[in-house]
Amino acid sequence: MGAELERWRLILGPAAEGATGGLGEENAGRDAALDWLYGRDDDLGKRDVRRGGARSGERGAGDEPSILTTVDWLDAVHRLFPKETIERLERDAVERYEIHDVLTDPEVLARIEPNPALLKAVLRTKHLMNPQVLEAARRIIEEVVRQLVEKLSVQVRTVFTGSRNRRPSRHRRARDFDLKRTLQANLKHYRPEERRVAIERPHFHSRTSKRLEQWQMILVVDQSGSMAGSVIHSAVTAACLYALPGLKTHLVAFDTAVVDLTSEVDDPVELLMKVQLGGGTDISRAVDYAAGLIENPRRSIVALITDFYEGGNPSRLVHTTKQLCQQGTQFLGLAALDEDANPNYDRELAGRMAAVGAHIGAMTPSHLVEFVAERLGT
Numbered sequence: 001m002g003a004e005l006e007r008w009r010l011i012l013g014p015a016a017e018g019a020t021g022g023l024g025e026e027n028a029g030r031d032a033a034l035d036w037l038y039g040r041d042d043d044l045g046k047r048d049v050r051r052g053g054a055r056s057g058e059r060g061a062g063d064e065p066s067i068l069t070t071v072d073w074l075d076a077v078h079r080l081f082p083k084e085t086i087e088r089l090e091r092d093a094v095e096r097y098e099i100h101d102v103l104t105d106p107e108v109l110a111r112i113e114p115n116p117a118l119l120k121a122v123l124r125t126k127h128l129m130n131p132q133v134l135e136a137a138r139r140i141i142e143e144v145v146r147q148l149v150e151k152l153s154v155q156v157r158t159v160f161t162g163s164r165n166r167r168p169s170r171h172r173r174a175r176d177f178d179l180k181r182t183l184q185a186n187l188k189h190y191r192p193e194e195r196r197v198a199i200e201r202p203h204f205h206s207r208t209s210k211r212l213e214q215w216q217m218i219l220v221v222d223q224s225g226s227m228a229g230s231v232i233h234s235a236v237t238a239a240c241l242y243a244l245p246g247l248k249t250h251l252v253a254f255d256t257a258v259v260d261l262t263s264e265v266d267d268p269v270e271l272l273m274k275v276q277l278g279g280g281t282d283i284s285r286a287v288d289y290a291a292g293l294i295e296n297p298r299r300s301i302v303a304l305i306t307d308f309y310e311g312g313n314p315s316r317l318v319h320t321t322k323q324l325c326q327q328g329t330q331f332l333g334l335a336a337l338d339e340d341a342n343p344n345y346d347r348e349l350a351g352r353m354a355a356v357g358a359h360i361g362a363m364t365p366s367h368l369v370e371f372v373a374e375r376l377g378t
Contacts, residue, residue, distance in 0.1 A: 325357030
């Protein structure tokens with residue numbers, strides 16, 4: 001059987017074997033691994049899709065005792081699939097099918113590939129884990145946080161090493177290349193037959209150092225279950241900003257209570273180990289607490305990260321927001337802070353806050369860093 005027919009058999013399932021033929025050993029393993037996970041989908045029966053070669057009237061593979069344990073399945077997918085596919089399969093196992101031993105079996109946790117989706121699942125369930133499982137889960141937290149910090153630290157260094165200005169520079173660095181000025185200065189060397197401009201003298205921007213004096217950055221993070229991704233990225237962002245000279249960074253988490261995590265902000269792993277996702281939401285209480293931390297209103301940024309579904313007093317929240325904005329504090333309301341920045345929030349309350357002076361939106365961590373840098377550079 002050719003590779004092309006085997007691919008079609010994998011796509012179409014056992015019912016296609018009459019036309020495509022069977023599978024070789026490696027693809028049969030892939031098919032079994034996919035069936036172990038996706039064969040439990042309730043929609044298959046509704047669509048009259050039979051998995052695992054089950055005939056009409058027989059029990060489907062999703063109803064039979066599985067010949068694979070979760071550990072066996074993980075070993076198989078790591079052997080048979082590329083990294084991108086492994087991450088997708090593991091994410092679906094955790095989020096879509098809620099295969100609980102992925103999060104409760106230390107042996108499984110030791111094998112599974114750390115990724116942000118798995119970290120979110122760990123944060124949601126770590127309060128149910130025994131110490132042995134929690135120690136295994138810590139590896140996932142550490143690895144994902146390391147990857148995120150490594151990525152964001154580069155962006156923070158780039159943004160805060162200085163802003164470009166219009167003055168020319170004799171220092172030739174790729175990031176400071178002045179394309180517009182270079183083209184203008186070299187247009188006389190345009191070659192029509194080649195449709196190219198010969199660059200005889202490139203031009204570069206110079207940079208000025210940003211002044212970071214007496215500024216406060218207060219991150220106020222909703223730790224309700226739906227905000228798991230934003231909590232993770234808030235912890236990482238706070239850790240990266242905390243190391244900047246002249247910037248005093250606070251991190252405050254809240255549900256119906258308020259917890260000041262500033263003492264842990266330099267260690268995002270320990271910080272995330274202390275976060276408890278879930279519970280109600282009292283945004284106004286958290287913003288009141290943040291207001292009490294402000295030392296110099298005109299040199300302070302409050303970044304509220306929430307879905308704006310207020311369980312407390314929305315009128316009080318709007319009133320406090322208005323007071324902060326009127327005294328000169330930069331107030332930023334973010335409906336999402338993660339790599340996707342896909343917001344799901346109460347637009348009515350967010351609109352009321354925007355009407356009294358808050359900046360409302362959704363940002364990736366790198367965009368928040370740029371926002372902070374712009375304010376600190378004024």
